[in-house]
Amino acid sequence: MADTKIVVDCSTGEVSEIELTAEEVAQREADAKAFADAKAKEEADKAAKAAEKAALLSKLGITEEEATLLLG
């Protein structure tokens, strides 16, 4: 992974390739962790919803296709 960023100064048009500072590397790592946590939560929520749906279908004794037909 590149430890550089591209900075475009719109007041001058100057383009610079700049090494990330220690703070920026730390921010990137914190971002990555926050992002991974958010993704994990999203996946967990999705799995919980799928489980709830499967449990409801089982309780009703119908398939997903039959439920779709009912709601259509």
Add this chain to the structure above:
Amino acid sequence: MADTFVKIASVTVGAGGASSIDFTSIPSTYTDLVIKLSARRSQAYADTYLRFNNDSGANYSWRQVRGDGSNVSSASGSAQTYVMSGNGADRSSYTANTFGNIEIYVPNYAGSNYKSFSSDSVNENNATQADAMLVAGLWSSTSAINRVTLYPDIGYGDFVQYSTAVLYGIKNS
């Protein structure tokens, strides 16, 4: 006739790749901003993100709808420290040397209300899967936008060589 759609700045990523593209010192003399990105990334994740004014506080929210060739889905995020800007950077697993594209529209970027934006993006891939996405986003800040930073993914990967970003300003007269 007045120029109402003006290129403010552009950049093409060099051989080493870049972890972000940062437009700084954006003048406040336009009405709206448009960012066009043609990009490919160094890893297999799907989404691109942005921040305004280097704000990494939990001040962003978005809603998105996506299609990938076989499925459609929607998602949202609130109180996030970054905002989804689309999926317009081709994944590394997509057909070699292809680039996705994204257009982000930011109205009233220099005003004192919270800043909304919309984006549309598509990928290019010689396979069944290729993504298309619409995003509505919000930055909950009254500050004028003077900086936009584009990320290939939050905390991961790079924009690869020949990825290009262009920032335009739009005047209403």
